Amino acid sequence: MHSDTMKAMVLTGHGGLEKLEYTTLPTPAPANGEVLVQVTATAKNNTDRKAREGLYPTKKGETTSFQMGGKPTLTFPRIQGADIAGRIVAVGNGVDSSRMGERGLLDFNLYANDRPDINLTPDYYGHGADGGFAEYVVVPADQFHTVTNTALADAELAAMGMCSYQTAMHMLTSARVKAGERVLVTGASGGVGTALIQLCRILGAIPYALSTPGKASALVELGAEAVLDRSGMDTFLEQTRAATGGRPFDAVMDLVGGDMTDRFIDAMIFDMNARETYPRLSIAGASGGNISEILWTRIYLYQVQIFGVSHGTREEAGQLVAWIREGQLKPVLHGAFRLSRLHDAERYFTNRGSNYLGKIVIVPDSQWDEHGKRWSLEGSP
Numbered sequence: 291m292h293s294d295t296m297k298a299m300v301l302t303g304h305g306g307l308e309k310l311e312y313t314t315l316p317t318p319a320p321a322n323g324e325v326l327v328q329v330t331a332t333a334k335n336n337t338d339r340k341a342r343e344g345l346y347p348t349k350k351g352e353t354t355s356f357q358m359g360g361k362p363t364l365t366f367p368r369i370q371g372a373d374i375a376g377r378i379v380a381v382g383n384g385v386d387s388s389r390m391g392e393r394g395l396l397d398f399n400l401y402a403n404d405r406p407d408i409n410l411t412p413d414y415y416g417h418g419a420d421g422g423f424a425e426y427v428v429v430p431a432d433q434f435h436t437v438t439n440t441a442l443a444d445a446e447l448a449a450m451g452m453c454s455y456q457t458a459m460h461m462l463t464s465a466r467v468k469a470g471e472r473v474l475v476t477g478a479s480g481g482v483g484t485a486l487i488q489l490c491r492i493l494g495a496i497p498y499a500l501s502t503p504g505k506a507s508a509l510v511e512l513g514a515e516a517v518l519d520r521s522g523m524d525t526f527l528e529q530t531r532a533a534t535g536g537r538p539f540d541a542v543m544d545l546v547g548g549d550m551t552d553r554f555i556d557a558m559i560f561d562m563n564a565r566e567t568y569p570r571l572s573i574a575g576a577s578g579g580n581i582s583e584i585l586w587t588r589i590y591l592y593q594v595q596i597f598g599v600s601h602g603t604r605e606e607a608g609q610l611v612a613w614i615r616e617g618q619l620k621p622v623l624h625g626a627f628r629l630s631r632l633h634d635a636e637r638y639f640t641n642r643g644s645n646y647l648g649k650i651v652i653v654p655d656s657q658w659d660e661h662g663k664r665w666s667l668e669g670s671p
Contacts, residue, residue: 292328292379293317297654298424299632300367304344307633318420318428320382325389325431327396330661331448331626331651332422333373334639335481336577341370341417363400363418371422371652372398372414373451375444378434385431393444395614396422397433397607398452405604412601414453423629425654435611444661446621447614449649452602454481455610455619458489458543460602461572465541465595469494471567472534474557476500477545477577478509478517479647484622486543487513492618498533500546508647512622523553530557537561541570548579555584559592574599622648625667629654638670 296317302309320326340346341364374396378389398421400413415421415429437447461482467473467490475486478499490497491513499506499514506517516533518526530539538561542554551571558569571594588594613619624646627635635650653662 292326292426296425297629297656298369299629301342301370303366304342306343307636309342310632310636312630312632315424317426320380320385320428322383323385323431324382324428325378325385325434326380327374327376327394327427327429327434328379329374329376329422329425329427329654330444330657331375331653332371333448333451333453333481334635334650334652335372335453336575336639337372337414337453338370338416339636339639363413368417369420369422369424369427370416371424372396372416372453373448374398374415374422374427374429375448375451376422376427379426381431389431389436392434392436393438393447394434394436395447395451395611396429397435397456397604397611399433399456399601399604399607401604406608407603407605409601409603414601423632423652425629425656433607435607437611437615439615439617441617442614442621445626445651445653445665446623448651449481449621449623450614450619452607452610454649455485455489456602456606457574457599458482458485459606459610461486461543461574461597461599462489462493462495463606464597464599465543465570465572467493467495467541467570471495471540472498472537474498474500474518474530474539474542474554475514476543476550476554477575478514479505480545481622481649482545482574484509484512484648485619488619492613498539505647512620523550526553527556527560530560537564538569540565540567541572544571544573545575546578547573547576547582549582550578551582552584555588555592555594558594559588562592569594570597571595572597572599623665624648624650625670626651626653626662626665627667628652628658628662631668634668638667
């Protein structure tokens with residue numbers, strides 16, 4: 291049995307942390323083809339903050355959230371949180387009751403259709419529909435993937451959520467990265483970055499991380515071939531040559547943008563005679579700035595292929611879940627906060643560049659002792 295009401299953190303509008311209100315709401319009921327999931331952990335993503343602050347413009351000067359389908363889907367009030375782990379506690383019509391009690395992970399996408407290979411108008415739970423910063427959430431039964439691997443705690447499972455891993459997977463598949471290729475991973479200490487490092491190794495590619503020296507040993511342990519110093523961008527090409535034996539990167543997975551993008555292109559084109567494929571740049575973030583100044587002659591004369599990446603496909607989600615079940619992917623969990631302390635988690639999250647690697651998860655207060663306390667960050671500055 292589940293409660294008729296639930297605690298939730300509700301986003302009431304664009305703005306600061308004051309727009310996140312902890313409140314009590316009716317527990318949703320699953321409709322046809324849906325399941326009700328009791329949330330045990332939901333990973334935080336940068337997209338939560340950016341959507342709250344209206345930082346997904348598609349036109350200059352906009353303060354809004356993306357609307358690739360033609361109309362805004364982020365309406366208020368909204369419960370955020372995309373990377374949801376939990377257990378099925380009720381099923382809607384058309385869903386086998388034997389699924390009751392299953393533990394799993396949500397494929398976070400709101401798909402426009404059933405196509406497995408393409409996702410042209412990406413949206414997600416926590417943005418276009420209510421997500422996991424609550425005690426319960428309703429999701430499609432076919433997108434809640436059972437994971438019985440007992441070696442993974444629920445908080446660790448949430449840390450492997452699709453928002454980061456599927457974005458990373460789509461960056462690599464869009465750029466057609468293959469075994470043996472040298473791949474630069476920028477923003478390497480975050481959720482997408484750590485996912486990219488692991489996925490490169492599964493594909494047989496060689497990942498190089500761009501981060502700070504304090505995180506180098508952890509990133510190498512995770513699978514990075516070498517770590518380039520982000521604080522020393524004036525010597526970035528020299529660092530690249532030293533790390534790769536003088537060869538350019540085959541592809542760059544760019545989560546930074548801004549002024550750095552031009553330098554990343556440099557790292558792919560400084561010796562075209564040493565290349566065997568076209569330079570490829572996958573972009574799925576702009577943490578260093580939303581505008582980059584690039585000479586287009588550099589793009590077309592050097593034949594740089596650019597891929598904008600947002601989310602991924604059903605096929606990619608299925609492959610990721612298979613790797614999670616097989617234990618091929620490793621959770622990178624930094625710590626946890628209670629749902630009622632989400633404001634503290636948001637403040638901690640904005641300082642992530644200085645002191646941590648991996649994901650923060652949010653655990654409902656009612657689940658804290660079992661699923662969050664051992665990873666508690668509460669009390670941290």
